[in-house]
Amino acid sequence: MNGADLIVKFLLDKGVHHAFGYPGGPVLVLYDAIYNAGFPHVQVRHEQGAIHAAEGFAKVTGIPGVVIATSGPGATNLVTGLADAMLDSVPILAITGAVARKSTGTDAFQEADITGITQPITKYNYLVMEPNDLLPILEEAWQLTTEGRPGPVLVNVPKDLLAIQIDPEAVNRSASTYVRHRPAKVRTEHMTEQVYAALAKAKKPLLLAGGGSVISNGGVQDMMEFIRCLGIPVATTLMGKGAVAPDHPKYLGHIGMHGTPQANTALGTCDLLIAVGCRFSDRIIGDPDLYNQDKKRVIIHVDIDNAEIGKNVRADIGIEDDAADFFRTMAANYPADRTCGVFSEDWIEWIDSLMAKKKRYDELVEQMYVPTYPLLPQYLIHRVAQAYKGQNAIVVTDVGQHQMFATQHFPVESPRSWITSGGLGTMGFGLPAAIGASFADRTRPTILFVGDGGFQMTFQELGVLANLQLPVKIFIMDNGSLGMVRQWQDLFFDKRFSHSGMEGTPDFNMIAKAYNLPCGFANDEASLNREIEKCVTTEGPYLVHCIIDTGENVYPMIPAGRMPNDLIMPGMD
Ligand SMILES: Cc1ncc(C[n+]2csc(CCOP(=O)(O)OP(=O)(O)O)c2C)c(N)n1
Numbered sequence: 191m192n193g194a195d196l197i198v199k200f201l202l203d204k205g206v207h208h209a210f211g212y213p214g215g216p217v218l219v220l221y222d223a224i225y226n227a228g229f230p231h232v233q234v235r236h237e238q239g240a241i242h243a244a245e246g247f248a249k250v251t252g253i254p255g256v257v258i259a260t261s262g263p264g265a266t267n268l269v270t271g272l273a274d275a276m277l278d279s280v281p282i283l284a285i286t287g288a289v290a291r292k293s294t295g296t297d298a299f300q301e302a303d304i305t306g307i308t309q310p311i312t313k314y315n316y317l318v319m320e321p322n323d324l325l326p327i328l329e330e331a332w333q334l335t336t337e338g339r340p341g342p343v344l345v346n347v348p349k350d351l352l353a354i355q356i357d358p359e360a361v362n363r364s365a366s367t368y369v370r371h372r373p374a375k376v377r378t379e380h381m382t383e384q385v386y387a388a389l390a391k392a393k394k395p396l397l398l399a400g401g402g403s404v405i406s407n408g409g410v411q412d413m414m415e416f417i418r419c420l421g422i423p424v425a426t427t428l429m430g431k432g433a434v435a436p437d438h439p440k441y442l443g444h445i446g447m448h449g450t451p452q453a454n455t456a457l458g459t460c461d462l463l464i465a466v467g468c469r470f471s472d473r474i475i476g477d478p479d480l481y482n483q484d485k486k487r488v489i490i491h492v493d494i495d496n497a498e499i500g501k502n503v504r505a506d507i508g509i510e511d512d513a514a515d516f517f518r519t520m521a522a523n524y525p526a527d528r529t530c531g532v533f534s535e536d537w538i539e540w541i542d543s544l545m546a547k548k549k550r551y552d553e554l555v556e557q558m559y560v561p562t563y564p565l566l567p568q569y570l571i572h573r574v575a576q577a578y579k580g581q582n583a584i585v586v587t588d589v590g591q592h593q594m595f596a597t598q599h600f601p602v603e604s605p606r607s608w609i610t611s612g613g614l615g616t617m618g619f620g621l622p623a624a625i626g627a628s629f630a631d632r633t634r635p636t637i638l639f640v641g642d643g644g645f646q647m648t649f650q651e652l653g654v655l656a657n658l659q660l661p662v663k664i665f666i667m668d669n670g671s672l673g674m675v676r677q678w679q680d681l682f683f684d685k686r687f688s689h690s691g692m693e694g695t696p697d698f699n700m701i702a703k704a705y706n707l708p709c710g711f712a713n714d715e716a717s718l719n720r721e722i723e724k725c726v727t728t729e730g731p732y733l734v735h736c737i738i739d740t741g742e743n744v745y746p747m748i749p750a751g752r753m754p755n756d757l758i759m760p761g762m763d
Contacts (some may be wrong), residue, residue, distance in 0.1 A: 191355065191356060191357075191358060192219065192223070192345065192351065192352065192353050192354060192355055192356065193219075193321065193324055193352040193354055194219045194220040194222065194223035194352040194353070194358055194374075194480060195223045195226075195227075196213065196324060196356050196358060197220060197285060197324070197328065197347070197352075197380075198220075198224060198227045198229050198330075199227075199324065199358075200328045200332075201229065201256060202227065202642070204332060205330050205468045206256050207230050207632075208230060208232065208255075208256065208629065209224075209229070209230070209231045209232070209256040210231075210232045210234055210239075210240035210241070210243045210244050210247075210255070210256070210257055210260055210626065211231060211232075211233065211234070211237075211240050211257060211258030211259060211260075211368065211380050211542075212233065212234055212235075212236070212237050212240060212258070212260065212264060212645070213233075213260060213531040213561070214258055214259075214261070214262075214264050214285030214287065214300070215260060215263075215287075215299075215300065215346075215349070215563045216260050216261040216289060216300065216349035216352075217258065217259070217260045217286075217287035217349070217352070218302035218349075219349065219352040220285075220287065220347075220352050221351045221378050222260065222380045223352075227281075229757075231258070231630070232338070232658070233653050233689045234622065234651060234656060235637065235650035235653050235654060235655055236267060236270075236456075236650055237257075237259045237264050237265075237268050238261065238268070238270055238271055238618065238622070238648060239269050239621075239622040239625075239648055239650070239651040239654065239723050240257045240268070240271075240282065241255075241257050241270075241271025241272065241274075241275070241282065241618050242274070242616075242618070242622035242623045242624075242626065242648070243255070243622040243623065243626030243629070243651075243654075244270050244282055245271065245274065245275055245278075245280045245282065245547045245609075245619075245623055245626060246254060246586065246609055246622065246624060246625065246626025246627035246628075246630070247626040247629055247630045248275075248280050248281050248282060248295045248340075248483035248626075249278075249280060249606060249623075249627065250584060250606050250607070250609065250626075250627045250630040250631055251606075251631075252281075252336075252407070252606070253281070253631045254281040254283050254332065254335040254336060254340075254561075255280070255282050255283070255284050255626065256280060256282075256284075256285070256576045257271075257283070257284045257285070257708070258284075258285050258286075259284070259285075259286050259287070260286070260287045261286060261287040261288050261289055261300045261301065261302065261304070261349070262300030262301060262302045263298075263300065263444055263644060264286065264287070265286040265287075265302055265304040265305065265307075265385070266290075266302050266307065266378045266530070267685065268284055268286070268304075268308075268344075269307060269311065269617075270616055270618075271286065271342075272308050272311045272312055272342045272344065273311040273464060273616075274611055274613070274616045274619065275342040275612025276311045276312060276313065276342055276613075277612070277613070277614045278339055278401065278429060278612050279340045279341055279401060279402070279405065280342065280612050281336045281340040281341065281342070281356075281506065282335060282341075282342035282343070283331055283332055283333035283335055283342075283343055283345070283715045284312075284342060284344040284345070284497055285302055285344075285345050285347065286344060286345070286346045286347070287346075287347060287349055287352070288301075288304070288317065288347060288348045288349065289301045289348060290348055290350040290351065291319060291351065292349055292350075292482060294348070296607075298336070298708070302723045303585060304344065304346050304691050305317045305346050305490060308344055309339065309533045311341075311343030312341070312342050312343060312344050312723070313335070313343050313588060314334050314343050314344060315343065315344040315345070315346065315349075316343075316344070316345050316346065317346045318345065318347050318348070318351060319348070319351075320344065320350060320363050320509060320718060321354050321356045322356065322360050323352065323361075323690065324347065324355075324356060324361075325356075325358060325361045326361050328344060330406060331343040331344075336492055337613065338430060338495065339402075339493075339494050339495040340405060340446065341405055350399055353515075358419065359754075361718065368760070371650055373724070375456060375496070375509065375511070375521065376508060376509055376510050376595075377509070377511050377515070377519075378492070378509055378511045378515060378519040378520065378631060379519055379588050381507060381509050382519060382520060382523040385464070385506055385507065385509075385520065386488075386489060386520075386523075388506075389420070389422075389462065389486050389533060389534070390491065390506065390534065391462075391488075391536070392461055392534070393461055393464035393536050393540060394423070394456075394459065394460045394462070394535075394537070394540040394654070395422055395423070395460060395461070395462040395463075395464070395540075396423055396424075396456045396460040396462070396463050396464070397413075397417065397422050397423070397424040397425070397456060397464050397466070397744050398417075398422075398425055398426070398427065398445065398457065398463060398464065398465040398466065399413060399424060399425070399427070399430040399433045399434065399466055399467065399513075399635050400407065400426070400427045400429060400430045400465065400466060400467040400468025400469070401429030401430055401467060401468070402466060402467015402468065402493060402494060403426075403430055403433050403456055403466050403467045403513045404429070404430055404433050404467075404606060405406045405467075405493070405511050405606075406467065406513035406514045407512075407514055407515040407541060408518075409512070409513035409514040409517065410433050410605045411465070411517045411518035412513075412514045413433065413466070414434075415517065415518075415521045416517040416520055416521050416659045417434075417438075417440055418530075419521055419524050419530050419531070419533070420486070420533040420538070421440065421531050421532045421533055421537070421541075422440065422504060422533065423441075423442055423456060423540075423541055423544055424438075424440050424441055424463075424639075425441075425442045425443065425445045425449075425450075425453035425456055425457065425537070425740065426441075426445070426453075427443060427444060427445060427446060427468050427474055428444060428446055428474075428597060428610065428612045429468075429610075429612045430444070430467070430468065431444055431559055431597060431608040432602040432603075432604060432605045432606065432607050432608040432759065433605055435603070436601030436602070436603070437601075439444040440541075440654075442456055442544055442548060443548070444597060445457045445754060446473050446474040446656075446748075447472050447473050447474075447594075447748050447750070448568065448594040448597065448598065448663050448744050448746060448747055448748075448750075449474075449745060449757075449760055450548070450551055450598075450746065451547055451550075451551050451759050452545075452547040452755055453565075453753070454746070454748065454754040454755060454757045455544065455547060455755050455757075456544055457474075457475075457754040457755075458754035458756075459755055460485070460487065461486060461488065462488045462490070462545075462549050463487060463490065463624070464490045464753035465489065465490070465491050466493075466513050466517075467487075467492070467494070467513045468493075468503040469493070469498045469501065469502065469670065470503040471613065471644075472502075472711075472750075472751075472756075473549045475502065475670060475754070476748060476750070476751050476753055476754060476756075477504060477751045477752070477753075478614050479502055480751075480752075480753055480758075481753065481754075482503060482504050483593055488506045488507070489503060489504060489505055489506050489507075489582060490506065490507040490508075490509065490512065490733065491505035491507070491508050491509070491709065491719045492509040492510075492511055492516045493510065493511075494507075494510065494511065494512050494513070495510075496510045501520075504672050506664075509568075514516060515722070516586075517615070525661055527728025550701045550762060550763075551759070551762060554762060555568070555599070558572075558599075559572045559717035560709075561714070561718075562739070563654050563669050563713070563714045563715075563739075564713060564714075564738055565593060565699070565713065565714065565718060565736065565737065565738045565739065566671070566723070566738065566739055566742055567591065567595045567667055567738045567739070567742055568598070568599050568742075569597055570665070570667065570712075570736055570738060571592075571595050571598075571599040571600050571639065572599050573722060574600070574637060574639075574665060574722060574725075575599065575600045575601060575724045577725070578635060578637060578726075579728055580603075580606050581603075581634065581635055582603045582634055583603070583634060583635045583636065583637050584607045584612070584624075584627045584628065584631065584634055584635070584636040584637070585600050585602050585607040585608055585637050585639075586608070586620055586624040586627055586636060586637065586638045586639070586640055587609075587610045587611075587638070587639045587640070588611075588612065588617060588618070588619055588620030588621075588639070588640040588644035588645065588684045589610075589611055589615045589616060589617045589619060589620075589641075589644055589674075590617065590639075590641040590643065590644060590672065590673050590674040591638045591641065591661075591667075591674045591742075591743075591744050592612060592640065592641050592667040592673070592679060592701055593639070593666075594674075594744045595639075595744060596610075596639045597610075598599045598719075600637075600639075603608070605636075609623050609624070609627050609695075611623075617641075617644040617645075617647050618644055618647030618648040619648075620638050620639070620640040620644055620645070620648075620709060621638060621640060621645065621648050621649060621651050621652070621655075622648055622651045622654075623662060624636050624638040624662045624664070625651060625655055625662060626763060627656055628661060628662045629659035629660060630635045631659065632660055634661075635659070635663060636659050636661060636663070637662075637665070638662055638663065638664045639665050639667060640664065640665070640666055640667070641666070641667055641668075641669070641672070641673060642666060642667070642668040642669065642671075642692055642698075643657070643671075643672045643673075643692060644694070645668050645698070646661065646662075646668070646695075646696075647668050648682065649701065652690055652701065652702065652705045652707060652733075654670055654706040655731050656706055656707055656731070659730040659731065660730065661730055661731065661732060661736075662731045663673070663732050664724040664731070664732070664733040664734065665699050665734050665735065665736055666733070666735050666736060667736055668695065668698070668735060668737050668738065669688075669738050669739065669740045669742070670691065670692055670695070670737075670740050671690050671691050671692050671740055672689075672690045672691075672692060673690075673740075674744075675689075675690040675691040676691075677744060680741075680743065681743070681747075682749075686747030698733065698735040699735055700710055701732070701746070702733040702759075706731055707729070708724070708728055708730075708732050708733070708736070709732065709733040709734065710724055710732075710733075710734050711734070711735050711736070711737075712734055712735070712736045712737070713736070713737040716738065716744055716759045719720050721734040721736075722734075743757065745758065745759050745760060745763075746758060746759040747759075755757070
């Protein structure tokens with residue numbers, strides 16, 4: 191068995207029935223092994239497409255997404271996706287080819303030090319230099335993708351090592367090199383009393399569920415039980431969307447720069463915050479120093495990654511635990527002297543005030559749902575959401591205004607069904623991620639909202655969609671501009687719209703037709719209704735080029751660096 195056969199056997203043994211990749215010289219032997227074994231592989235159009243597709247797959251399933259790329263440009267094309275997966279804690283195994291071992295460091299053809307380049311943007315990475323190290327490194331890399339906080343791991347394999355004969359029994363068990371100093375864990379079981387004591391003192395508590403609550407196995411069910419017992423109001427982060435059912439009576443929506451007024455008010459004014467699986471990015475907390483100033487607020491931070499606890503925002507109580515374990519242990523230790531459903535009568539006034547704010551905001555939102563010409567983005571998303579209500583659709587976005595509108599106006603019906611690039615904000619993520627997500631579960635519709643800018647970054651992946659015939663429904667929200675950039679120029683640069691217009695935008699329907707994909711065009715209520723209907727009744731992919739209002743800005747908005755409760759929402763007191 192050569193090194194390449196060994197890699198393919200390893201993947202098959204792990205039950206991998208997917209790999210997204212693109213061939214090239216140094217991985218020819220690997221692609222030969224893929225061919226010989228009949229290993230299932232999706233050939234993308236660009237390596238960035240491969241890694242975003244693998245991310246989409248991993249986000250929906252929780253199973254590591256596998257990516258294969260050649261050395262040099264193939265490997266460097268993965269960089270954006272690795273950084274994206276790192277920030278959003280997505281389990282990815284990336285296998286890259288490298289120049290032959292004896293050429294390492296000679297500036298050989300297609301040599302790029304990908305382990306050096308990706309060191310800060312992978313959870314861990316390896317350059318395999320000894321044949322007998324290959325298998326143990328693959329084993330360790332696979333395990334690392336999902337162990338603790340998930341993330342991307344890269345294994346770089348020189349091309350001569352792919353061709354060399356390796357005895358699968360003669361493995362070097364000491365090749366594993368992942369060693370990390372870890373401080374002692376403070377697990378929930380030692381902290382339940384302290385947490386309940388803080389809850390008993392609180393008048394204005396808030397539970398904040400981050401992406402960690404969604405990706406923790408069983409975390410969401412356990413969290414719902416915790417919320418039910420306590421009757422505590424809950425908000426989610428952008429990455430936590432989908433964790434709580436949209437119509438849950440204690441759900442305030444999501445926090446952050448474009449989050450709901452009730453969720454942001456709660457975050458800004460609570461006296462007890464229990465944050466689970468969130469890293470307090472600047473997009474949710476504004477200026478952490480300002481937030482830290484209120485010393486009366488008690489902050490309980492639960493995260494599986496100890497390095498996140500207290501990193502941006504001080505933690506009065508830090509708990510290093512998996513979200514599911516935290517919620518389960520807390521619920522199991524619910525104090526006998528407290529009524530289940532209402533932990534504290536003191537919270538009623540606080541919850542009522544937040545719900546009143548929610549009611550007022552919902553009324554304002556309702557006013558946005560009117561058919562106009564040109565179409566309002568809020569209305570468009572609302573109409574699509576209505577059409578797919580009850581179908582548990584997977585909702586994918588690219589990055590920009592449409593992403594925020596989708597967050598606000600598309601009620602996601604279950605966990606792992608909201609796929610977006612949160613931490614890195616990667617334009618071009620949407621289409622390949624939607625392909626990967628739909629590949630993971632083609633029994634559900636996958637809906638992609640993408641801007642005219644972001645779509646043009648990776649639209650070559652339409653070829654993959656056409657090949658696979660996945661039920662991905664694409665709504666290109668064409669506002670003739672790089673909308674989010676335009677919005678900031680409008681609000682903070684005195685309307686100097688420097689290079690945020692989009693000239694030379696192609697006819698997206700002609701592009702879809704070139705790939706033999708069914709498509710349509712919508713610019714008013716009637717055409718939108720017609721196209722949504724076609725999306726629903728067409729079995730496979732469908733693309734709708736939608737013209738929307740250029741000047742519509744995303745509100746609510748918290749100006750950068752301000753407190754959550756400094757939110758601007760026209761019409762809201
Ligand atoms: C790769 C990359 N380049 C640049 C940006 C900066 N950026 C953020 S949003 C945005 C505009 C996106 O425009 P479009 O795709 O048309 O979506 P819209 O905001 O109009 O909905 C830009 C340029 C980015 N996030 N990612």
